[in-house]
Amino acid sequence: DSGVTQTPKHLITATGQRVTLRCSPRSGDLSVYWYQQSLDQGLQFLIHYYNGEERAKGNILERFSAQQFPDLHSELNLSSLELGDSALYFCASSGGGQGRETQYFGPGTRLLVL
């Protein structure tokens, strides 16, 4: 158990819909990272938040957004969902803000868009 929690574990929705994925980092960690893992593209970095502020963006679509709240939990919002958005979504946390330390991953949310 990494100490990172994610909810829900599974999510099934329809195209065009909007969903919110939630992540709670390990106790004391200030950074939260979001990743998408699909069968054909492996692990793709989406976005990094540190202590409530966005630090870096990766391959995140404009239909996707995220935020980190004062209690350090984070939410990833996915809107206008398409079939291709079906994937595993992981969040990870780390103590620092530079992204150059070990990241601890949560169990993931499996999203299926029908």
Added chain:
Amino acid sequence: GESVGLHLPTLSVQEGDNSIINCAYSNSASDYFIWYKQESGKGPQFIIDIRSNMDKRQGQRVTVLLNKTVKHLSLQIAATQPGDSAVYFCAEISRYSSASKIIFGSGTRLSIRP
């Protein structure tokens, strides 16, 4: 559990033998490398890391070797056990990355023969 990367290269190893998993990285500016293990239905789990000022680092039953000349990273697992069955990812981070643009390899599936 879910299958990640159905088309990943697979390494099949006899139980008790040593496993060597290889990774070629792309960015000569990368100076921090991590190996992750991902079991079916779970998030990636940190195994071992190495910085570019080192050629070798040992952990418990695992060794990471770094060859900067040819941009190659390997993970050696001694006395492979059934619990080592998983997908293994290498990850690289560049010293010039202002934040957390970690790049993951596509992964190798390790399969253990009894």
